[in-house]
Amino acid sequence: MSRAWNPGDRVLIHAAAGGVGHFAVQIAKQRGAWVIGTASARNHAWLLELGADEVVDYHTDRFEDAIGDGVHAVIDLVGDAVADTSTRSLEVLHPGGILVAVPSGVSPELLDRAEKRGVRASAFMVEPDGAALTEIARLIDAGAISVYVEGVYPLHCAAEAHRRSEEGHGRGKVVLRVTE
Ligand SMILES: NC(=O)c1ccc[n+]([C@@H]2O[C@H](COP(=O)([O-])OP(=O)(O)OC[C@H]3O[C@@H](n4cnc5c(N)ncnc54)[C@H](OP(=O)(O)O)[C@@H]3O)[C@@H](O)[C@H]2O)c1
Numbered sequence: 001m002s003r004a005w006n007p008g009d010r011v012l013i014h015a016a017a018g019g020v021g022h023f024a025v026q027i028a029k030q031r032g033a034w035v036i037g038t039a040s041a042r043n044h045a046w047l048l049e050l051g052a053d054e055v056v057d058y059h060t061d062r063f064e065d066a067i068g069d070g071v072h073a074v075i076d077l078v079g080d081a082v083a084d085t086s087t088r089s090l091e092v093l094h095p096g097g098i099l100v101a102v103p104s105g106v107s108p109e110l111l112d113r114a115e116k117r118g119v120r121a122s123a124f125m126v127e128p129d130g131a132a133l134t135e136i137a138r139l140i141d142a143g144a145i146s147v148y149v150e151g152v153y154p155l156h157c158a159a160e161a162h163r164r165s166e167e168g169h170g171r172g173k174v175v176l177r178v179t180e
Pocket of ligand 1: 014015020038040041043058077078083102125126127165168169170171172
C-alpha cells in the first residue's frame with residue numbers, strides 16, 4: 001500500500017500560515033512537492049511567495065472541492081477537534097497516500113476509515129533531534145528557509161504571548177525574549 005516519495009507529489013498542508021505550517025510549506029517545496037496550503041485570504045499572497053503553488057481559503061471554500069485532483073500526502077495542523085480536517089482529508093488522498101495528523105493524532109476510528117480507503121494515517125510528536133535542528137539551522141542560515149516572526153514579547157509578557165498564540169490565527173512564530 002505504501003509508496004515512495006516522488007518529485008511533483010501533491011501535498012496538502014492545513015494551517016499553512018502558522019508556526020509549523022510556514023516551515024512545512026517551504027520544506028515540502030524544497031523536496032520537490034506541489035504544495036497546496038489552506039489559510040485565510042489575508043495570508044495567501046505571502047504563502048505563494050514562500051513557495052506554495054495553490055492556496056485555499058478555508059473560510060469560503062471546502063478544500064475537498066477546491067483541490068481537484070487529489071493529493072499524495074496531507075499534513076493536518078488543525079485537527080478533528082477543531083474542524084474535522086483529518087477525517088475529511090482522507091477523502092482527498094490518492095490510494096497509498098498518507099495523512100499526518102499533528103494536533104489530534106490518530107483515533108482508532110480514523111485508522112479504520114483510512115484502512116478502508118486504502119490510505120495511511122499517522123500521528124506525529126516532536127522529539128529532540130539535534131541532527132534535524134542542525135540541518136534546519138543550515139537551511140535558514142543559507143536563506144533557503146525563512147522564519148516569519150509575528151511578534152517578540154519580553155519574558156514578563158509571556159501570558160500575553162500565550163494568549164496571542166492560543167487565538168489560533170497567528171502568522172508564523174511568536175518569540176519570547178528571555179534577556180535583552
Ligand atoms: N504533535 C506535536 O509534536 C506538535 C508539534 C508542534 C505543534 N503541534 C500542534 O500543531 C498545531 C499547529 O501548530 P502551530 O504552532 O503551527 O499553530 P499556530 O501557529 O497557532 O497556527 C495558526 C494558524 O492556524 C490557521 N488555522 C486555524 N484554523 C484553521 C483551519 N480550520 N483551517 C486552516 N488553517 C487554520 C490560522 O490560519 P488563518 O490565520 O489564516 O486563519 C493560523 O495561521 C497546534 O495544534 C499545535 O499544538 C503539535
